[in-house]
Amino acid sequence: MASPILALILSFFIPGLGQLYTGQFLKAIALFLLAVLFGAMSTIIIGIPFYLIVWIYSMYDAYTSAKN
Secondary structure, three states: OOOHHHHHHHHHHOOOHHHHHOOOHHHHHHHHHHHHHHHHHOOOOOHHHHHHHHHHHHHHHHHHHHHO
16 A cells, blocks of 8 residues: 555655556656646746646645555
8 A cells, every 4th residue: 555645745846756656657647747848837927837736736646546
């Protein structure tokens, strides 16, 4: 069984890493790519809120997925 706290910590540092830890490979790749895309878009202001949304969702989803 995966540790919810470890999954959350992994996603805190790299969005999608917690999903990779819990075995959700496609979701991990999608969240990582979205984080990279929105991180690159943060050179213009619009990318920052989208990156934050992906980052927070990644942590929440990793925690709840590991908990189940």
